[in-house]
Amino acid sequence: MPNLITTLGHKSPAELGMILPHEHIFVDLRTWDTPGYAQAEVEDVIQLMAPEIAKAREVGVTAIVECSTIGVGRRVDIDLAVSKATNLPIVIPTGIYREPWVPDWAHAASEAKLAEWMLSELQGEIEGSGVQAGWIKLSAGDQGLTACESKILRAAATAGRETNAIIGSHTIQGRVVRDQLNLIEKMGYAPDRFIWIHTQKEQDFNLHLEMARRGAWLEYDTIGDNDEGDLQNILRLLDAGLGDQLLLSHDRGWYDPALPGGGIPKPYTYLSDQFLPKLRAEGVDEGTIRQLTQDNPYRAFAR
Structure with a gap:
């Protein structure tokens, strides 16, 4: 049976409720060669982020997917410490961000x-x-895959094919997602194990439909930034029968070592407190709410 692989071990559906599929505990958006890049004291991160995780747990969040990968300050030791301090399972990625954040060793x-x-x-x-x-x-x-990004994606397709691990890609342009799906399909990797991260940034809704109909997951992951637009698109996807390929999250948090004291974190609670009531007001039933917030993220990330 597939399980969610987390900082606190493998988790079954019975152990989990709401899962946020795109958040950050710790992130550094400076390039890897910047002095002080990804440097912070573990206790400082715990002190800043533990209260935010406590608030998330109060509204039903039972696990978070960490989206900071190589290139944007992945610190698994910090994620693990925060996870243990708060008893919240966190799903950690492998993989590498895009240029110019790709480190020299990955280029080579x-x-x-x-x-x-x-x-x-x-x-x-x-x-x-x-x-x-x-x-x-x-x-x-945003302008298309570079040679290095294509190399990384092909490597990911190989690793994903062998392990059934899902690939998620921060991709703003739908036409670039089309190129990514073409590439992974040639590698023998199925589009239904691919998440289009930041789908909501693409203004052409027909591209949302195109990628979903090819099998890809659509992730609307800045919930709270544009409720009217997100609501409209989510309802259209549900009406099209594509609700089982939809993920919702905030892209919030986080401790940023580039800012004094790690900055001011953004809470992980808007989806539960504000957005889900709006979906309910539009007639979305509780079974669909559960699908969007529990079943879908589990199916996507479990392996």
Whole structure:
């Protein structure tokens, strides 16, 4: 039976409720060669983020998917410490962000070596932490895939095909998602194991429909930024019978070491407190709410 692979071990559906599929505990959006990049004291992160996680738990959140990967400050040791301090399971990614955040070692590595590295984290542990990666997080440039980003995506398709790990990609342009799906299909990897992260950023709704009908997951993950637009599109997808491919989240948190004291975190509670009541007011039933907030994220990330 598939399980969610988290910082607190493997979790079954019976152990979980609401899962937020796109959030951050710790992130650094500076490039990897910036002085102080991804540096912070673990206790400082716990002090800032534990209250936000406590608030999330109060509204029913039972697990969070961490989306900070290589290139944007992945710190699995910090995620693990926060997870243990709050008793909240966190799903950690392997994978690499887009250029110019791709580190030199990844530019130099072959496709085979990148796939081997991802497999080592998906099947073993990340950086000696004892934490197994649960999924693969990538990105693509707004103008299209670069040669390096394509190499990373092909490596991810190889690793994902062997482990059934889902690939999620921060991709703003729908036409670039089309190119990504074409590439992974050629690698023998199914589109239904691919998440289009930040789908809501694409203004052409026909591209949302196109990618969903090819099998990809659509992730509306800045809930709280544009409720009117998100509500309209979500209702259209439900009407089209595509609700079982839809993920909802905030893209919030987080401790940022580039800011004094880690910055001011944004709460993980808007979806529960504000947005779900709006869906209910539009006639969305409780079974569909459960599907969107519990069943779908579990099916997407479990393996």
